[in-house]
Amino acid sequence: MQKEQKIRIRKHQVVLNRSAGGDGAIAFFLIIMGVFMFIPLYYVVIQSLKPLDELWMFPPKFIVQHPTMQNFGDLFNLLSDSWVPFSRYIFNTVFITFAGTFGNLFFSSIAAYALAKIPFPGRRPIFTTIQSSLMFTSTVTSIANFITLSTLGLLDNPFAIIIPAWGSSMGLYLMKQFMESSISDDVLQSARLDGCSELKTFWSIAMPLVKPGWLTLIIYSFQGLWNTGSSIYIYSEQWKTLNYAISQITAGGIVRAGASAAASVIMMIVPILVFIISQSNIIETMASSGMKD
Amino acid sequence: MNSSNTLPVRKRKRRLSLTTKKAISGWIFVLPFVLGIIMIYGPIVFKSIQISFVSLEGTASREVKEFIGFDNYKRIFEEGANFLEAIMNGIKSLVIQIPSIVIFSLFMAVILNQKMAGRTLFRAIFFLPVILSTGVIAATDASSNALANMESGQVDTNTGEAGFMSSMDLASMLGNIQMGSALVDIVVGLVNDIFDIISRSGVQMLIFLSGLQSISPSIYESCQMEGASAWETFWKITLPMISPMILVNAIYTVIDAFTAPDNNVMGYVQKLLRGGTSGTALGSPIEAVQVGHAMIWVYTALVLVVIVLVALIMKAFVFYQKRD
Numbered sequence: 001m002q003k004e005q006k007i008r009i010r011k012h013q014v015v016l017n018r019s020a021g022g023d024g025a026i027a028f029f030l031i032i033m034g035v036f037m038f039i040p041l042y043y044v045v046i047q048s049l050k051p052l053d054e055l056w057m058f059p060p061k062f063i064v065q066h067p068t069m070q071n072f073g074d075l076f077n078l079l080s081d082s083w084v085p086f087s088r089y090i091f092n093t094v095f096i097t098f099a100g101t102f103g104n105l106f107f108s109s110i111a112a113y114a115l116a117k118i119p120f121p122g123r124r125p126i127f128t129t130i131q132s133s134l135m136f137t138s139t140v141t142s143i144a145n146f147i148t149l150s151t152l153g154l155l156d157n158p159f160a161i162i163i164p165a166w167g168s169s170m171g172l173y174l175m176k177q178f179m180e181s182s183i184s185d186d187v188l189q190s191a192r193l194d195g196c197s198e199l200k201t202f203w204s205i206a207m208p209l210v211k212p213g214w215l216t217l218i219i220y221s222f223q224g225l226w227n228t229g230s231s232i233y234i235y236s237e238q239w240k241t242l243n244y245a246i247s248q249i250t251a252g253g254i255v256r257a258g259a260s261a262a263a264s265v266i267m268m269i270v271p272i273l274v275f276i277i278s279q280s281n282i283i284e285t286m287a288s289s290g291m292k293d
Numbered sequence: 294m295n296s297s298n299t300l301p302v303r304k305r306k307r308r309l310s311l312t313t314k315k316a317i318s319g320w321i322f323v324l325p326f327v328l329g330i331i332m333i334y335g336p337i338v339f340k341s342i343q344i345s346f347v348s349l350e351g352t353a354s355r356e357v358k359e360f361i362g363f364d365n366y367k368r369i370f371e372e373g374a375n376f377l378e379a380i381m382n383g384i385k386s387l388v389i390q391i392p393s394i395v396i397f398s399l400f401m402a403v404i405l406n407q408k409m410a411g412r413t414l415f416r417a418i419f420f421l422p423v424i425l426s427t428g429v430i431a432a433t434d435a436s437s438n439a440l441a442n443m444e445s446g447q448v449d450t451n452t453g454e455a456g457f458m459s460s461m462d463l464a465s466m467l468g469n470i471q472m473g474s475a476l477v478d479i480v481v482g483l484v485n486d487i488f489d490i491i492s493r494s495g496v497q498m499l500i501f502l503s504g505l506q507s508i509s510p511s512i513y514e515s516c517q518m519e520g521a522s523a524w525e526t527f528w529k530i531t532l533p534m535i536s537p538m539i540l541v542n543a544i545y546t547v548i549d550a551f552t553a554p555d556n557n558v559m560g561y562v563q564k565l566l567r568g569g570t571s572g573t574a575l576g577s578p579i580e581a582v583q584v585g586h587a588m589i590w591v592y593t594a595l596v597l598v599v600i601v602l603v604a605l606i607m608k609a610f611v612f613y614q615k616r617d
Contacts, residue, residue, distance in 0.1 A: 022523070026404055033401075034418050037491070041421050111326035119312075120319030126327060132597060133334050134548050148336045167329040170548070174500065174541055181537035182507035198318035212503030220496060223424060271424045272417055279502075280413045 044268065047261035048072070055257050071258035075266075078249050078259055083237045086245070093242035096158050097225040100165035104221050105214055107166050112175035113202045117188055127176070134169045149233055160233035165225060171217050178213030179206060215278045223271040243267065345587040365587035368580075376588060379558045380595055387550055390490070391603065394546050395539060398494040402501030403531065416502065423495035493549065497542040504538035505531070533612040540607040544600055551596045562588050 042062070047055065049067040079086045114120070115127050146155075154160045183206055191201045207214070229243040246267060250260035309317075348361045369376060405416050508531065516526045552559065565585030 026407075027409075030404060030415060033491075034415055037418050037421055040425055041418075044425075107326050107329065111323045114319040114322035118315050118319035118322070120316035123319065123323070126323060130326075130330060131600070133330055134544070134600075147340065148333060151336070152332070163329070164333055167326065167333050169330070170545065172326060173544070177537045177541045178503070178507065181504070181534070198315070198322075202322070210507065212506040216499050216503040219420075219499060268424055272421075275420055275424075276413055276417050279416050 041268070044261060044264050048258070048265045050258070050261075052258055055261075071262040074256075075249065075259040075262045078256075079245065084240075088238060089240060089242045089245040092158060092239055093226065093228070096161050096228055096241065097222055099158070100162045100225045101218055101221040103162065103166040104168050104171050105217055108168065108171035108217065109175050109207065109210075109214060110202060112172050112179050113206050115172075116176045116179035117183065117185070117206065118198070130169050130172055134173065146232060154233075156234055156236055156239065158234070158239055161225070161228055165221065168221065171221060174217055174220075175210065175213055178210040182213075183209050215281060219271075219275055219278055222274050226271055227267070341586050341589060344583060345590055348583065365583045366591065368584050369588055369591060376558065376561060379561070380592060383551065383558060384595070384599060387547060387599070390493075390550060391543050391546050393490050394494050394497060395542050397490055398497035398542065399501050399535070399539070401494065401498050402505055403527065405498070406502060406505040416499075419498055420495045422492035425492075493546075496549075497545060500538055500542055500545070501535060504535045508534045536607075536611045540604065540611050543603050543607055547596065547600055547603060551592075551599075558592060562592065 046062065046064055048071050049064050049069075051066055051068045051070060054065060115123050149155050149160050154163060187205060187209070188201055191205045192198075196205070227243055228241050229247055234240060246260075246263040249256055250263060345365050346360060346362065348364070401419055405412055405419065512530055512534075513526065516530060521529070562585050565581040565588065
């Protein structure tokens with residue numbers, strides 16, 4: 001195809017060959033869609049800043065006339081009345097989220113690495129089994145899971161939530177696809193030839209190459225575990241989560257509407273921050289490069 | 294890192310072949326995960342299958358069981374015509390949903406993968422529905438939604454977080470400008486569908502984004518040098534390279550749709566498992582539990598068939614970076 005070479009350079013990097021009109025159309029589309037998606041968030045934030053009389057105006061207003069931090073104050077007053085110190089709920093949620101996310105990341109990745117990149121007998125049936133277990137969600141398995149966890153002696157402590165999170169098949173499935181699609185066998189082969197042990201190959205060669213994959217897994221797993229609410233596996237107050245504590249407040253109904261809007265904002269901020277931090281950490285990896293074919 | 298931990302075989306005199314060594318480390322790597330799956334899901338699956346084949350009638354402790362063969366499964370067809378119909382409806386709607394969600398999320402991911410000002414912000418905005426639809430926030434939204442509908446005197450049939458935007462603002466807005474109610478329903482339904490697709494594309498978009506980020510920039514660079522347009526680059530490079538993620542996302546979409554707690558079938562089964570008999574022809578809570586377990590397995594089998602079908606269809610188009 002003979003075309004006039006027009007390479008557009010922006011900030012020292014070549015940009016795709018697209019007309020300026022195309023860029024404009026995409027920017028326009030993004031902004032429209034972005035505003036559309038942003039409205040619910042904006043609405044929740046605005047709700048949390050409204051004084052009580054403005055909260056129940058109909059139709060709901062998208063502008064606060066008298067912004068106030070009263071709702072946040074109410075929320076903290078309510079929380080300080082809780083059975084156990086409020087910091088305990090925060091600790092529980094943070095502990096469950098971190099232990100669950102990183103355990104899930106480690107076990108899924110190492111298993112995915114073996115399933116994707118080490119040919120060993122029996123890997124096909126294992127993978128098929130794991131794939132089928134994608135279907136078993138907590139909704140279906142909750143009662144039987146209760147029996148299992150009680151036999152294992154894991155009831156009423158945070159591991160009742162953390163350990164099932166480690167076995168999340170979705171994480172393994174995701175990591176396996178990433179390993180298969182973006183790691184060239186030749187890179188691994190050359191590492192092995194240079195005397196790299198299988199564990200080290202996994203840790204220092206494969207994992208850096210699938211960084212976008214595991215950052216995604218972190219976001220996915222984090223945001224699920226962060227919202228762990230009241231669970232049938234945990235019944236003593238000292239191991240309840242933040243989500244549970246907050247849902248107790250919001251259950252107060254119309255009177256607590258302001259405090260519950262404030263609670264939503266607080267619960268939302270953390271996953272959003274995790275998302276933004278991990279997304280800005282992704283730099284274009286050199287995944288499939290490094291090989292001259 | 295201590296290599297003797299992973300390869301204890303090295304210490305032996307008899308040298309193992311490379312394939313055996315690989316096999317051993319492969320097994321060691323998957324072992325924790327497989328053990329976890331067996332320990333956590335094994336008993337559940339066993340117990341549930343067992344219950345689906347027995348009669349628990351008259352056994353308070355649920356210890357003594359009487360094997361009754363496929364009777365519980367037969368009862369599904371007798372009692373639960375709605376159940377089978379609901380599954381079929383679910384599968385039908387998936388035929389449209391899978392392609393639309395996958396295409397939309399891929400489209401968004403490609404756009405958001407470009408270098409531009411504030412792209413992390415845009416990504417976060419498009420991931421918002423996932424964050425907004427979980428936990429406390431969804432509950433708060435639903436209550437304010439119900440309240441708004443109550444006040445405007447409209448009964449909202451499309452409850453759930455997806456209906457948040459549209460039913461709350463659009464319906465009342467359209468109602469205010471005196472549109473016919475049939476027309477309002479159509480418009481609201483359409484907007485809800487679109488909003489539903491957008492709000493369920495968050496995770497898929499994220500997976501596509503990471504897939505795009507692991508495509509080597511040098512491939513794109515060489516495309517530039519050859520003078521390929523953005524359009525050509527997409528079809529010739531991006532799509533084949535991202536195809537494994539299309540498979541992941543198609544399967545994720547199926548699982549997400551079938552196991553969502555607000556899924557009709559899920560709700561029905563859950564009610565039965567808790568011993569609820571209202572709205573069914575089942576005699577006792579115990580029967581409900583038995584039939585509920587049988588239903589889980591019928592449901593799981595059907596969904597697995599769908600997953601296998603999707604996987605087979607997609608497999609034909611998936612391109613893996615492999616050469617052996």
